[in-house]
Amino acid sequence: xxxxxxxxxxxxxxxxxxxxxxxxxxxxxxxxxxxxxxxxxxxxxxxxxxxxxxxxxxxxxxxxxxxxxxxxxxxxxxxxxxxxxxxxxxxxxxxxxxxxxxxxxxxxxxxxxxxxxxxxxxxxxxxxxxxxxxxxxxxxxxxxxxxxxxxxxxxxxxxxxxxxxxxxxxxxxxxxxxxxxxxxxxxxxxxxxxxxxxxxxxxxxxxxxxxxxxxxxxxxxxxxxxxxxxxxxxxxxxxxxxxxxxxxxxxxxxxxxxxxxxxxxxxxxxxxxxxxxxxxxxxxxxxxxxxxxxxxxxxxxxxxxxxxxxxxxxxxxxxxxxxxxxxxxxxxxxxxxxxxxxxxxxxxxxxxxxxxxxxxxxxxxxxxxxxxxxxxxxxxxxxxxxxxxxxxxxxxxxxxxxxxxxxxxxxxxxxxxxxxxxxxxxxxxxxxxxxxxxxxxxxxxxxxxxxxxxxxxxxxxxxxxxxxxxxxxxxxxxxxxxxxxxxxxxxxxxxxxxxxxxxxxxxxxxxxxxxxxxxxxxxxxxxxxxxx
Numbered sequence: 001x002x003x004x005x006x007x008x009x010x011x012x013x014x015x016x017x018x019x020x021x022x023x024x025x026x027x028x029x030x031x032x033x034x035x036x037x038x039x040x041x042x043x044x045x046x047x048x049x050x051x052x053x054x055x056x057x058x059x060x061x062x063x064x065x066x067x068x069x070x071x072x073x074x075x076x077x078x079x080x081x082x083x084x085x086x087x088x089x090x091x092x093x094x095x096x097x098x099x100x101x102x103x104x105x106x107x108x109x110x111x112x113x114x115x116x117x118x119x120x121x122x123x124x125x126x127x128x129x130x131x132x133x134x135x136x137x138x139x140x141x142x143x144x145x146x147x148x149x150x151x152x153x154x155x156x157x158x159x160x161x162x163x164x165x166x167x168x169x170x171x172x173x174x175x176x177x178x179x180x181x182x183x184x185x186x187x188x189x190x191x192x193x194x195x196x197x198x199x200x201x202x203x204x205x206x207x208x209x210x211x212x213x214x215x216x217x218x219x220x221x222x223x224x225x226x227x228x229x230x231x232x233x234x235x236x237x238x239x240x241x242x243x244x245x246x247x248x249x250x251x252x253x254x255x256x257x258x259x260x261x262x263x264x265x266x267x268x269x270x271x272x273x274x275x276x277x278x279x280x281x282x283x284x285x286x287x288x289x290x291x292x293x294x295x296x297x298x299x300x301x302x303x304x305x306x307x308x309x310x311x312x313x314x315x316x317x318x319x320x321x322x323x324x325x326x327x328x329x330x331x332x333x334x335x336x337x338x339x340x341x342x343x344x345x346x347x348x349x350x351x352x353x354x355x356x357x358x359x360x361x362x363x364x365x366x367x368x369x370x371x372x373x374x375x376x377x378x379x380x381x382x383x384x385x386x387x388x389x390x391x392x393x394x395x396x397x398x399x400x401x402x403x404x405x406x407x408x409x410x411x412x413x414x415x416x417x418x419x420x421x422x423x424x425x426x427x428x429x430x431x432x433x434x435x436x437x438x439x440x441x442x443x444x445x446x447x448x449x450x451x452x453x454x455x456x457x458x459x460x461x462x463x464x465x466x467x468x469x470x471x472x473x474x475x476x477x478x479x480x481x482x483x484x485x486x487x488x489x490x491x492x493x494x495x496x497x498x499x500x501x502x503x504x505x506x507x508x509x510x511x512x513x514x515x516x517x518x519x520x521x522x523x524x525x526x527x528x529x530x531x532x
């Protein structure tokens with residue numbers, strides 16, 4: 001329900017950690033050596049924490065292109081992409097959400113590497129690189145500047161408008177292909193914490209128009225139906241956890257949800273004039289009301305789950321809550337209207353009742369222009385900005401977007417008013433959008449330094465490493481109840497957890513043999529440790 005991308009042509013690049021020929025690495029500056037397995041995150045209550053239990057705040061932005069037919073960051077057309085990445089890090093964006101397409105992952109899993117569009121005229125280091133090499137090139141440069149990555153399956157097929165298709169399966173991209181592609185990808189990067197998590201599917205929604213054929217729409221219930229997104233998300237997440245238990249799993253919502261919890265068969269009419277009033281509607285991917293009735297259950301991996309709605313302003317679509325009182329309301333009242341009419345019942349309740357933290361996977365919008373709804377759109381942006389700040393650590397976000405190619409939201413990179421930077425060619429940094437809306441929501445310490453999510457690599461030139469300004473408390477292996485001692489009580493607590501009558505302990509203290517799982521082997525190792 002947004003971001004109509006301009007059709008262009010795009011780039012290629014580098015270095016697979018495990019596969020691929022002709023590797024090229026950018027090492028334009030000397031940086032500390034990053035570890036590959038020390039930055040994994042997990043959930044504690046409504047917080048995301050590092051391996052030591054310290055709270056972190058994911059405050060980032062989206063950068064699309066690998067979901068498009070060009071199979072590259074589209075800004076490579078207009079600039080030196082390495083300079084862009086460095087600018088993004090210097091501006092304090094600690095995580096980048098990277099859209100990609102299932103058919104591209106599937107091709108890579110079979111050892112096929114589709115070509116990306118050649119933009120070596122702006123980026124000499126990209127010359128001759130296929131899509132897989134280019135993807136890894138971007139990862140290496142993100143790692144170098146301290147940025148983490150969330151990979152998002154944005155569409156079934158590499159298509160600039162592929163996000164408009166409502167489901168995760170289409171044609172040759174079946175449910176099995178969707179799942180197997182994710183599992184292959186997770187296994188491929190399980191030893192590189194540059195990628196900290198996976199957003200399983202962007203914006204599951206309904207077919208276009210008022211007449212909704214529910215067999216063609218994403219639903220959320222406890223059925224075994226092919227289009228039940230809750231079922232597929234849960235099953236896919238568990239398949240991923242079997243090979244990569246350290247990754248965060250981000251699950252988006254749907255568009256509609258039945259008020260009585262029961263989905264009708266056939267076709268329903270959602271027209272405000274002629275339709276029924278049996279369903280609530282929200283942004284694509286933004287309706288998580290179903291979590292109340294049918295929460296995602298990952299069992300022993302529940303601490304890797306984060307729910308992730310999307311939310312936009314009236315210049316993407318003029319929803320009902322942007323009309324009436326909202327138009328003339330002051331900012332405080334406007335935020336209350338959005339909370340009561342949209343945010344609370346669709347997703348905010350999830351963090352309020354302690355179920356899970358949230359990641360607003362997409363928010364943002366145009367901040368310049370002459371559209372009659374611009375002032376209302378800016379009021380929305382201020383409301384969301386202030387709501388994110390008020391819920392620091394519980395509400396994480398990735399702003400849409402860095403790209404200059406999103407027609408209904410604009411980007412942090414722009415051809416309009418802004419500040420030029422080295423390597424940007426004809427692009428500039430949109431100071432108005434960044435200074436007024438994104439910057440206040442970025443993670444900074446009391447000195448104004450940006451806080452990254454890497455324990456070794458500082459975030460750009462203006463940031464610090466994770467742990468620089470917080471106390472690191474390394475976990476004591478075997479201290480299951482976290483009382484600072486390892487004794488028979490811990491053995492009893494772990495045994496209770498394995499029997500299903502206790503709370504699942506943290507991997508950092510209970511994974512005694514360091515295999516990424518908590519099971520009877522860990523119980524045996526702990527028992528042996530106590531006896532010795």
